[in-house]
Amino acid sequence: xxxxxxxxxxxxxxxxxxxxxxxxxxxxxxxxxxxxxxxxxxxxxxxxxxxxxxxxxxxxxxxxxxxxxxxxxxxxxxxxxxxxxxxxxxxxxxxxxxxxxxxxxxxxxxxxxxxxxxxxxxxxxxxxxxxxxxxxxxxxxxxxxxxxxxxxxxxxxxxxxxxxxxxxxxxxxxxxxxxxxxxxxxxxxxxxxxxxxxxxxxxxxxxxxxxxxxxxxxxxxxxxxxxxxxxxxxxxxxxxxxxxxxxxxxxxxxxxxxxxxxxxxxxxxxxxxxxxxxxxxxxxxxxxxxxxxxxxxxxxxxxxxxxxxxxxxxxxxxxxxxxxx
Numbered sequence: 001x002x003x004x005x006x007x008x009x010x011x012x013x014x015x016x017x018x019x020x021x022x023x024x025x026x027x028x029x030x031x032x033x034x035x036x037x038x039x040x041x042x043x044x045x046x047x048x049x050x051x052x053x054x055x056x057x058x059x060x061x062x063x064x065x066x067x068x069x070x071x072x073x074x075x076x077x078x079x080x081x082x083x084x085x086x087x088x089x090x091x092x093x094x095x096x097x098x099x100x101x102x103x104x105x106x107x108x109x110x111x112x113x114x115x116x117x118x119x120x121x122x123x124x125x126x127x128x129x130x131x132x133x134x135x136x137x138x139x140x141x142x143x144x145x146x147x148x149x150x151x152x153x154x155x156x157x158x159x160x161x162x163x164x165x166x167x168x169x170x171x172x173x174x175x176x177x178x179x180x181x182x183x184x185x186x187x188x189x190x191x192x193x194x195x196x197x198x199x200x201x202x203x204x205x206x207x208x209x210x211x212x213x214x215x216x217x218x219x220x221x222x223x224x225x226x227x228x229x230x231x232x233x234x235x236x237x238x239x240x241x242x243x244x245x246x247x248x249x250x251x252x253x254x255x256x257x258x259x260x261x262x263x264x265x266x267x268x269x270x271x272x273x274x275x276x277x278x279x280x281x282x283x284x285x286x287x288x289x290x291x292x293x294x295x296x297x298x299x300x301x302x303x304x305x306x307x308x309x310x311x312x313x314x315x316x317x318x319x320x321x322x323x324x325x
Contacts, residue, residue, distance in 0.1 A: 128168025
């Protein structure tokens with residue numbers, strides 16, 4: 001597929017020949033789920049802010065992503081950016097074949113590639129740190145309810161970015177409420193809300209008082225079931241408080257910061273590959289979205305103190321092991 005064909009969106013026309021050219025390759029679902037849309041939006045904003053020449057390409061499920069990425073690599077872009085498991089798998093084949101082309105992947109580590117290549121830069125988020133805070137908050141509120149302490153996580157696939165959120169949330173909940181039961185179910189889907197809704201209903205039936213969405217667009221079903229049942233819902237990746245007053249908070253990945261940092265480095269000629277760019281709680285690369293006004297001020301104060309302890313290294317948030325692509 002040529003980057004000039006359908007599914008390719010130019011963000012600027014013309015521009016100086018010296019202006020860097022960067023292309024963003026979406027996952028096979030395009031910008032259709034909440035996370036993919038957030039990445040696409042972050043790229044578009046970063047292109048406008050940095051003044052580079054940017055293009056978005058959305059491969060379809062019918063295309064061979066390896067062939068598509070190979071074709072793009074031959075078009076002499078200054079940087080090829082992608083996201084998702086499919087892009088990660090394709091990189092292992094395409095990047096070594098084009099050692100002079102620079103690649104970057106969002107929300108994955110280059111160490112997850114089946115075959116690593118020095119011309120790839122990973123971008124990871126220590127989102128488990130923010131998930132720890134959300135889990136702690138959910139656990140503390142659960143302690144105030146009658147009955148057994150139970151919270152739930154409805155996740156997508158068992159991949160590193162998802163598992164980091166699961167591990168961090170579970171650890172935070174257990175710190176806040178020792179003995180709490182943390183239910184975890186996987187939908188194996190990031191798009192279909194009905195799949196996550198079914199899992200959420202089951203967790204609510206088991207007594208969960210808070211449900212954490214770790215499944216992108218599929219997880220909208222989780223949050224809707226939480227609303228119907230009158231229990232807390234916790235958003236992911238972006239601020240999902242717009243969904244209603246039942247949203248306790250959201251675990252944020254600052255994709256805008258990651259994209260703008262990357263493109264500024266391309267523009268200045270300082271972008272390097274061969275490692276991972278890591279965004280953390282300390283630099284504001286991850287964090288919590290707005291916390292419900294229903295949460296007592298005393299708990300807000302406690303969670304700020306907990307965050308300071310994480311930043312000081314007094315609390316080490318566990319992380320998931322990398323899952324090879």
